Amino acid sequence: MSAATPIKLEVPTDFGCTEEHALLRAEARRFLSERLPIAELRKLADAGVGFDRALWKELAQLGWLGLVLPEAAGGAGLGWLHLEIVMEEMGRRLVPGPFLASLLAGVAIAEGGSDAQRERFLPAIASGDLVATIALCEAGGVFEADGVSATAEAVGGGFLLRGHKTHVICGTDAGLVVAPFREPSGRIALFAVEVPAKGVSVEAEVCIDPTRPTARIGFDGVRVTAQACLDGDGAAAWHAMLVRGFAALAAEQVGGAESVLLTTRDYAVARKQFDRQIGFFQAVKHPIVDMMCGIEMARSLATGAAAALDANSAGAETLARMAKSLVSDVYCNAVRKGVQLHGGYGFTWDCDVHFYFRRAMWSRSMLGDGIHHRRWLAERLFEA
Amino acid sequence: MSVRPDETESKENAEFRREARAWIAANKPAHPGFKLPQSFLEVESERQFEFLRDWQRKVFDAGYLGLDWPAEYGGKGDPLKRQRIVSQELNRAGAPFLVNVIGLQWAGPTILAVGNEEQKKRYLKPILSAEEIWCQGFSEPGAGSDLASLTSVAEPTDGGWLVSGHKVWTTLAHFAKWMILLARTDQVHDSEGQSLRDLRAHKYAGISYFLFPMDAPNVTVQPLVKMSGEGGFNQVIFDKAPMPKSALLGQLGQGWQIAMTTLTFERGAAEGTGGGQSTPADSSARAVARLAARVRREGHPAAGDAVIRDRAAQLWIEEEALRLTGQRARIDALNMDDRPLATRLMNKLVYSELAQRLAEFACEVLGPDATLWVGDPQAPDKAEWPRAYMNSFGVTIGGGTSEVQRNIIGERVLGLPKSK
Numbered sequence: 080m081s082a083a084t085p086i087k088l089e090v091p092t093d094f095g096c097t098e099e100h101a102l103l104r105a106e107a108r109r110f111l112s113e114r115l116p117i118a119e120l121r122k123l124a125d126a127g128v129g130f131d132r133a134l135w136k137e138l139a140q141l142g143w144l145g146l147v148l149p150e151a152a153g154g155a156g157l158g159w160l161h162l163e164i165v166m167e168e169m170g171r172r173l174v175p176g177p178f179l180a181s182l183l184a185g186v187a188i189a190e191g192g193s194d195a196q197r198e199r200f201l202p203a204i205a206s207g208d209l210v211a212t213i214a215l216c217e218a219g220g221v222f223e224a225d226g227v228s229a230t231a232e233a234v235g236g237g238f239l240l241r242g243h244k245t246h247v248i249c250g251t252d253a254g255l256v257v258a259p260f261r262e263p264s265g266r267i268a269l270f271a272v273e274v275p276a277k278g279v280s281v282e283a284e285v286c287i288d289p290t291r292p293t294a295r296i297g298f299d300g301v302r303v304t305a306q307a308c309l310d311g312d313g314a315a316a317w318h319a320m321l322v323r324g325f326a327a328l329a330a331e332q333v334g335g336a337e338s339v340l341l342t343t344r345d346y347a348v349a350r351k352q353f354d355r356q357i358g359f360f361q362a363v364k365h366p367i368v369d370m371m372c373g374i375e376m377a378r379s380l381a382t383g384a385a386a387a388l389d390a391n392s393a394g395a396e397t398l399a400r401m402a403k404s405l406v407s408d409v410y411c412n413a414v415r416k417g418v419q420l421h422g423g424y425g426f427t428w429d430c431d432v433h434f435y436f437r438r439a440m441w442s443r444s445m446l447g448d449g450i451h452h453r454r455w456l457a458e459r460l461f462e463a
Numbered sequence: 464m465s466v467r468p469d470e471t472e473s474k475e476n477a478e479f480r481r482e483a484r485a486w487i488a489a490n491k492p493a494h495p496g497f498k499l500p501q502s503f504l505e506v507e508s509e510r511q512f513e514f515l516r517d518w519q520r521k522v523f524d525a526g527y528l529g530l531d532w533p534a535e536y537g538g539k540g541d542p543l544k545r546q547r548i549v550s551q552e553l554n555r556a557g558a559p560f561l562v563n564v565i566g567l568q569w570a571g572p573t574i575l576a577v578g579n580e581e582q583k584k585r586y587l588k589p590i591l592s593a594e595e596i597w598c599q600g601f602s603e604p605g606a607g608s609d610l611a612s613l614t615s616v617a618e619p620t621d622g623g624w625l626v627s628g629h630k631v632w633t634t635l636a637h638f639a640k641w642m643i644l645l646a647r648t649d650q651v652h653d654s655e656g657q658s659l660r661d662l663r664a665h666k667y668a669g670i671s672y673f674l675f676p677m678d679a680p681n682v683t684v685q686p687l688v689k690m691s692g693e694g695g696f697n698q699v700i701f702d703k704a705p706m707p708k709s710a711l712l713g714q715l716g717q718g719w720q721i722a723m724t725t726l727t728f729e730r731g732a733a734e735g736t737g738g739g740q741s742t743p744a745d746s747s748a749r750a751v752a753r754l755a756a757r758v759r760r761e762g763h764p765a766a767g768d769a770v771i772r773d774r775a776a777q778l779w780i781e782e783e784a785l786r787l788t789g790q791r792a793r794i795d796a797l798n799m800d801d802r803p804l805a806t807r808l809m810n811k812l813v814y815s816e817l818a819q820r821l822a823e824f825a826c827e828v829l830g831p832d833a834t835l836w837v838g839d840p841q842a843p844d845k846a847e848w849p850r851a852y853m854n855s856f857g858v859t860i861g862g863g864t865s866e867v868q869r870n871i872i873g874e875r876v877l878g879l880p881k882s883k
Contacts (some may be wrong), residue, residue, distance in 0.1 A: 090790065092472060092790065093794055094790075094797060095794050095796055103481075209511075238806075261613035280877040326841060345878060349882065358879035359879075359880040361866070361869070361882065364879050365873070368869040371876070372813055372872075375788055375805055376788055377812065379790075379806075381785070382791060383787040398783070403522055404776075405780050405784060406534070453780070454772070456779060457773065457776040460752045460775055460776055460779050461755070461756065461772060
């Protein structure tokens, strides 16, 4: 990844956008506004339900759980711009559950699995019958393939897995965990481990975002069959999955930030102090405008990254990292200002902004924050 | 901020882009050996002006200007509206800017939008050929962000109008043949000497928009010196300066609305200009990265400094985000349905502030040598960067300050309460 790559960030002039994309957005917005108004989300959060099986089944029926998975494997075979739109709309409503994790597990299997492995797992993921998650992190802030230290050792026609994974989305609900392990040769291999299994310990973490519960998963000498090891180049598949994850999570963050913008705007119009709507004051108005400009900039990168993935453009990874970096900061800025501009009310549990605040904090730290991605981007910028 | 051809560009457009690129490469003038202005805001000397005017004329003669304007007014009437492609290629090639910016990008499109047939036939072609340069008479000493409080007056006479007043920040006035001029026409019965400021009821309705001939008598153009020490803009004083009846653009009292049309073009929020680059070619994150590769700090290459790398990457991200925002602005389905104009109206604000941060960052990267000013033989890049930083305020202030832009976006796009 350190070779001097010519920087090419072409995105198709029209972003590959068609009438179909507009219809999908309208459908997603309608469904989610009816199905998951913020009051409903609040009920789930208060009840500690981070994974709602009924909702999960509905997402499957909409075709979203297999949106970008190949048609041959029960997916819809649609593109990343479709996914960008769905993620943005889900981000607006803070859809709880493991959508992102399930998406990435499916992508990893689609990228790195054999035909038999795809057939075994992907249709079940798309139908919602199998809840799949991805073990993204290890201790030490590791999530890119280079730093993986969990090990896989070949024994008796199968493998022995050892190591600890952290921040696994809906780890306590999942029936399948996809994770990278390092073989003695140093090579990275991806494993699809069905759980529960002997030697696999799953412990819920207390996560800042109640709509996105996470778990620590220990692999303490877990025996798996050879079929659990994905056939392809594990490092390449992991990398391809991560790039799509940057773009997908960035899109969801854009949607979340958009909600905070609208909520804050509405409050600035409704709330009166000094006999005026507070949005009259430039100390309130201007930060809201800056919030919007940041969101529009981030949306352009998220959309551009998706379009570049659809076009197989060489610049897709660069754009996906740019999107994840910028929107992580933009979303966190939006919730910071969002709480502040709601005043005393913004500081309460009753005000909805804190749900977004939590999601923004979670999302910035996962799949690389600005600091992480800018280091990678600087390598390209300074070599060009 | 260059845009390269991509696989989705139509065959004819890609072919046209290749031709334009080849023509620019073959015809771009060599550096003349004397200091060139960084933008149209800093054209000081006759020789700078002539060099730039020759270049614009050459581009026009080759058929690369006015593509989007109708053929009957000197344009090309290109059905594919490909002026944008030429501008991108001029930018990409780092070609000198087209000097008649106010004509090409502000006055011309305004005349095209609201002018009568005679005006369109008279004014547009010499704008493209740079035969007639334009300047803008909007701001006054007492009317900046609150432009509608302007007090210059146009008094009707038998044959036309007499203008009295004081305009400031008048870029290119010293080379201009014409001025787009805002003046009050609501106080014409004010024979009692009543204060013009009392006519608040007519604040907006009392303004008219004129095309004023700068060679008229009783007009004084005085240079103003900018914070950078450079000239290029002026103040213009009118003392009963005459203009003909036909100088009125649009209807009497319609000046404010027409001025808003001009400002929409000026802020890069509308298409349909005569052509020319809107972004300088060499103020990009990449240029700063190249600079950092040459500069040493504490004996080490600045390009190895983690903080410098992080900040440069951030600027690169924002530059690309802005470029893609411009691209996305043209696709309805990718804009928010409750604020379709957001991506257009934010352009000037975001662009000008980003350019300013880039220039300031470059100065910081330079370390002690950032203090060397134009004329010092050791000044890195002939002090291009500190000069660019100072000049960047022309863009965050001119054409509506960043503060006013935030009001406009907050009120018109987000529906926040009006500040006035």
